[in-house]
Amino acid sequence: MAQSLHTTSTRDLSSLQPLASFYSQNRRRIVNAIPSPFSSFSRLSTRCAVRFRPCIDIHKGKVKQIVGSTLLDSKEDGSILVTNFESDKSAAVFANLYKEDGLAGGHVIMLGADPLSKSAAIEALRAYPGGLQVGGGINSENSLSYIQEGACHVIVTSYVFSNGQMDLERLKDLVRVVGKQRLVLDLSCRGKEGKYAIVTDRWQKFTDVYLDGKILEFLASYADEFLVHGVDVEGKKLGIDDELVALLGKQSPIPVTYAGGVTGMADLERIKEAGMGRVDVTVGSALDIFGGNLAYKDVVAWHSQQEAFTV
Numbered sequence: 001m002a003q004s005l006h007t008t009s010t011r012d013l014s015s016l017q018p019l020a021s022f023y024s025q026n027r028r029r030i031v032n033a034i035p036s037p038f039s040s041f042s043r044l045s046t047r048c049a050v051r052f053r054p055c056i057d058i059h060k061g062k063v064k065q066i067v068g069s070t071l072l073d074s075k076e077d078g079s080i081l082v083t084n085f086e087s088d089k090s091a092a093v094f095a096n097l098y099k100e101d102g103l104a105g106g107h108v109i110m111l112g113a114d115p116l117s118k119s120a121a122i123e124a125l126r127a128y129p130g131g132l133q134v135g136g137g138i139n140s141e142n143s144l145s146y147i148q149e150g151a152c153h154v155i156v157t158s159y160v161f162s163n164g165q166m167d168l169e170r171l172k173d174l175v176r177v178v179g180k181q182r183l184v185l186d187l188s189c190r191g192k193e194g195k196y197a198i199v200t201d202r203w204q205k206f207t208d209v210y211l212d213g214k215i216l217e218f219l220a221s222y223a224d225e226f227l228v229h230g231v232d233v234e235g236k237k238l239g240i241d242d243e244l245v246a247l248l249g250k251q252s253p254i255p256v257t258y259a260g261g262v263t264g265m266a267d268l269e270r271i272k273e274a275g276m277g278r279v280d281v282t283v284g285s286a287l288d289i290f291g292g293n294l295a296y297k298d299v300v301a302w303h304s305q306q307e308a309f310t311v
Contacts, residue, residue: 061116110136249275
């Protein structure tokens with residue numbers, strides 16, 4: 001199925017240059033003035049709409065599907081890295097596919113801060129301006145540049161949850177730079193002592209922040225959305241973490257997307273049920289466009305059905 005991806009669009013991107021210049025002249029003011037395509041979600045619409053959010057994971061410039069819990073820092077030898085899939089198609093090809101299928105709010109994740117990955121991510125953002133979020137090494141210094149390149153949101157974890165703790169000043173600084181309506185907080189977590197602890201640094205380091213209603217309510221005042229990987233099941237195609245999905249559906253006051261463990265269409269329905277129709281879903285390794293057995297076209301059709309329930 002990966003071979004059937006549409007070829008990269010050759011449309012002229014020169015029309016984006018005036019916009020980039022306008023951004024550079026107005027910077028923070030303009031970011032706060034432009035409404036996010038997802039910021040208008042009400043609590044009611046979140047309850048009634050379940051969306052498929054596509055993904056583009058980039059490692060060393062290539063689109064890959066990796067078991068995230070095996071991804072080590074570059075200073076280590078990486079010998080236990082488990083790669084489920086590596087595509088010969090560029091990140092921009094996948095971005096064009098999602099654009100043509102009308103899938104907005106997908107995640108471009110740079111699994112490393114190397115120049116090749118950053119270049120590939122920017123190509124994807126330029127191919128689908130306003131349609132994709134971007135994460136991986138985002139901080140207050142570089143976040144605005146990705147918005148200028150076409151990202152609708154920036155996704156942040158380790159910059160805010162630093163050295164095992166939440167750095168509120170960094171979070172506030174990000175909001176000042178890009179605005180609450182452009183910020184997604186990645187609250188990916190692992191089980192610890194019967195609770196879910198937020199993990200950072202490529203999911204290797206536990207923080208002292210646990211996912212519950214109180215922390216979700218607090219962080220919602222700083223972010224437009226949450227992205228939550230169930231790290232214990234992510235990339236392993238072993239089934240979803242129903243308990244985590246239920247927690248998100250019950251407790252998150254803003255739009256939230258769950259990732260991890262989807263194996264087939266039945267899992268999408270399980271997420272819809274466990275999350276009370278309030279939790280969006282992203283799928284990676286299970287999709288046939290990433291070497292899995294779940295037909296991408298079937299997931300897109302499911303997404304279209306869910307759209308009909310949007311209030």
